[in-house]
Amino acid sequence: MKAFFDPRQLGHNPEIYYRGGAPMEHPEQAERAILIRDMLLENDFPVEAPADYGTAPIKAVHDPDYVDFFKDAHTRFIAEAPEGALGIPTRQPGSRRGRLPRDINGAMGWWMTDTSTPLTPDTYEAIYWSAQTAVAAAEEVASGARAAYGLSRPPGHHAMRDCANGFCFYNNACIAAEHLRNTWQKVALLDIDVHTGNGSMDILYARPDIFFCSLHPDPAVYPTFYLGYPDETGEGEGLGMTRNEVLQIGDGEQEVLAALERGIGAIEDFGAQALVVSLGLDMATDDPLAAVNVHAGGFAQMARRIAAMNLPTVLIQEGGYLGPSLKKNAESFLTSFRKAIGEAP
Numbered sequence: 001m002k003a004f005f006d007p008r009q010l011g012h013n014p015e016i017y018y019r020g021g022a023p024m025e026h027p028e029q030a031e032r033a034i035l036i037r038d039m040l041l042e043n044d045f046p047v048e049a050p051a052d053y054g055t056a057p058i059k060a061v062h063d064p065d066y067v068d069f070f071k072d073a074h075t076r077f078i079a080e081a082p083e084g085a086l087g088i089p090t091r092q093p094g095s096r097r098g099r100l101p102r103d104i105n106g107a108m109g110w111w112m113t114d115t116s117t118p119l120t121p122d123t124y125e126a127i128y129w130s131a132q133t134a135v136a137a138a139e140e141v142a143s144g145a146r147a148a149y150g151l152s153r154p155p156g157h158h159a160m161r162d163c164a165n166g167f168c169f170y171n172n173a174c175i176a177a178e179h180l181r182n183t184w185q186k187v188a189l190l191d192i193d194v195h196t197g198n199g200s201m202d203i204l205y206a207r208p209d210i211f212f213c214s215l216h217p218d219p220a221v222y223p224t225f226y227l228g229y230p231d232e233t234g235e236g237e238g239l240g241m242t243r244n245e246v247l248q249i250g251d252g253e254q255e256v257l258a259a260l261e262r263g264i265g266a267i268e269d270f271g272a273q274a275l276v277v278s279l280g281l282d283m284a285t286d287d288p289l290a291a292v293n294v295h296a297g298g299f300a301q302m303a304r305r306i307a308a309m310n311l312p313t314v315l316i317q318e319g320g321y322l323g324p325s326l327k328k329n330a331e332s333f334l335t336s337f338r339k340a341i342g343e344a345p
């Protein structure tokens with residue numbers, strides 16, 4: 001199983017994150033990807049740099065103006081910013097009524113809905129190559145590989161059609177799923193990151209051709225809030241094509257695996273021909289953003305169960321932060337998955 005990664009993804013350098021109003025070190029650090037890349041090399045996964053597929057695959061799931069905004073957003077911001085300013089929005093439009101302002105601070109509030117996606121000098125390059133990594137992994141599978149892994153960083157599953165939030169800018173998993181649609185009629189996106197795939201849900205909500213299932217704690221009490229309730233099942237032609245498997249904070253592996261089983265059942269009922277997995281590792285019991293309690297052995301069980309779906313599968317990295325077991329959990333999932341699909345290192 002090939003892995004894809006481009007070191008330019010390391011350039012995004014968010015410093016401060018506000019949690020409950022308090023500034024803290026930003027959890028979405030480049031070191032996450034370095035740890036996982038090193039684990040891949042130690043376990044003899046071939047790690048390749050992605051080709052450059054351009055912005056077309058990104059614009060296939062996002063508002064094209066949103067995609068282009070990030071090309072020079074930091075340059076525009078810094079040209080006017082006071083000393084020491086963070087590249088975060090300080091205004092919000094509330095409802096999306098109104099018009100996109102020419103002013104950069106107004107535009108940042110239009111396209112970014114929280115303070116967790118600060119613009120830094122190399123943010124655009126990082127998010128661009130994170131998306132290319134996802135396309136490359138999807139292309140590998142579309143070309144006949146049983147599976148591929150995209151070490152996308154920054155992550156993507158919170159990015160909506162036209163706004164960034166939750167550390168995410170471009171929705172790498174949706175970009176991969178859309179790319180698979182060039183080859184297969186019915187694709188599923190299974191999100192096992194601990195947070196709701198609210199961006200993926202936004203992008204896919206009316207789609208009849210890409211089934212979306214997310215596992216996450218109750219959005220009434222756990223970020224990213226707002227979306228992810230069981231009665232949200234899609235709309236229009238996509239009615240019935242969204243499934244939210246709601247966990248409780250503190251749930252253990254038994255509850256998580258039962259939810260996974262229900263989600264997989266729904267994906268199989270849909271008749272998916274290919275699969276994208278939003279592979280967050282922040283269900284880990286010692287993740288800094290922990291809400292449920294999965295250990296390395298639980299990640300291995302999840303990997304084996306997903307592999308047993310026997311579908312062409314693209315694994316896209318989402319969350320999973322700098323807790324003590326991040327590297328071990330990534331290793332447990334990916335080596336178990338590789339073994340389960342019968343590929344020796």
Ligand SMILES: [Zn+2]
Pocket residue numbers: 193194195280282318319320
């Ligand atoms: Zn997450």
